Every structure is written in C-alpha cells, then in structure tokens.
Amino acid sequence: MVEVNVVNVAIDVKSKMPVVVLKEKGGDKTLPIWIGLFEAQSIALAMENIKPPRPLTHDLAKSLIEKLKGKADRVVINDLKHNTFYAKIMLRQNSENIQIDSRPSDAIAIALRLNIPIFIDEAVLDKVAIGSSPIGDEEIEDFKKKLQNLKPEDFGL
Numbered sequence: 124m125v126e127v128n129v130v131n132v133a134i135d136v137k138s139k140m141p142v143v144v145l146k147e148k149g150g151d152k153t154l155p156i157w158i159g160l161f162e163a164q165s166i167a168l169a170m171e172n173i174k175p176p177r178p179l180t181h182d183l184a185k186s187l188i189e190k191l192k193g194k195a196d197r198v199v200i201n202d203l204k205h206n207t208f209y210a211k212i213m214l215r216q217n218s219e220n221i222q223i224d225s226r227p228s229d230a231i232a233i234a235l236r237l238n239i240p241i242f243i244d245e246a247v248l249d250k251v252a253i254g255s256s257p258i259g260d261e262e263i264e265d266f267k268k269k270l271q272n273l274k275p276e277d278f279g280l
Contacts (some may be wrong), residue, residue: 124199124242124243124244124245124273125147125148125150125152125242125243125245125248125267126144126147126148126240126241126242127145127146127147127148127154127241127242127243128145128146128148129143129145129166129231129235129241130144130145130146130153130168131142131143131144132144132163132164132166132167132170134143135155135157135184137233138157139181140158141157141159141160141162141163141207142155142156142157142158142163143155143156143158143159143162143163143166143218143227143231144156145200145227145231146215147240147243147248147252149231151202152248152253153252153253153254154200154248154251154252154253155253156208156227156241158226158227159228160225160231162226162228162232163228165180165181166181166228166231166235167234168213169181169232169233169236171233180229181229181232181233181236182236184233184236185236185237187239188214188233191216192216192217193214193215193216193221194213194214194215194216195212195213195214195233195234195239196212196213196215196239197213197228197234197235197240197241197242198210198211198225198233198234198239198242199211199213199241199242199243199244200227200230200242200243200244200247200248201244201247202244203247203250206280208227208247209224209226209227210224210225210227210229210230210231211223211224211228211254212225212230212234213226215238218243253265
C-alpha cells in the first residue's frame, strides 16, 4: 500500500470533466481520477474547510459513522477494472473490522472529512501513475474561482 495526498481538484481541459489528483507521499507518482461534479465540489469544500449550510452526503456519512460509534481507519483504492477504480473505506465498530465498498471519489471525500489516510494498492498505482500532474495551475485556479461562486441552490438544496 502506498499512502497518497489529495493535491488538486480541477476541471480537465480536454474532457471538461472534474478530476482529483492524488500524489504519493514522499514520491513523484501522481494518479488522476476523473470524478463527478458533485463529488469534486464535495472534495474541494473539504480541502478548503468550507462547511455548507446543510450537510452534504459525505457530511452525513461522517455523522453516521460517528453517531454509530464507528472509527474510520483509512481509505484504500484497491482495484482498477475496465477503466473503473474501486475503493474501500476501512471502519471499526465494537472491535469488528468492516470494509465498505465505495467509489474512490466518495471514499476520498469522506477521508478528508474524517482526517484519515488515503492509500492506493501498489499494483494499481503502478498501472496508471504518471510522473507529474496532468493539470496546470491555470485550470486549478479556474476551478477554485468557480467553487467560490457556488451558492446553496447550486447543490439542489
């Protein structure tokens, strides 16, 4: 397992889709994962420590884990099949280990809210990692500006 940090969330210029960029801790490998707009917004809000007026789905998941006296240990991006990444959220409740199947974007959003580490299976990282971030600073700044202009009604609240 390789621990990674979330370094960017931006819009990919070519596909016009949001992408989260993970970078290995203490290394140069990066992994872009294309995600949905709502997940990108949720990840970006968590990275910026912005609390929405009402809980988003990932805030609700965090509350459920905490209220049910669970403890999240880590998130693991553990597989890649047919260009789709798979992840697991590793929890403990009453000394029982629980693995929850998850999309990586949801797992990352929850990990950021719970301040738990994110790992990638080394075989998955080796398959798709690249040496440097595929997203330029201009795209990152453009996405941040779009996030600053979000209103609660943009979330369908």
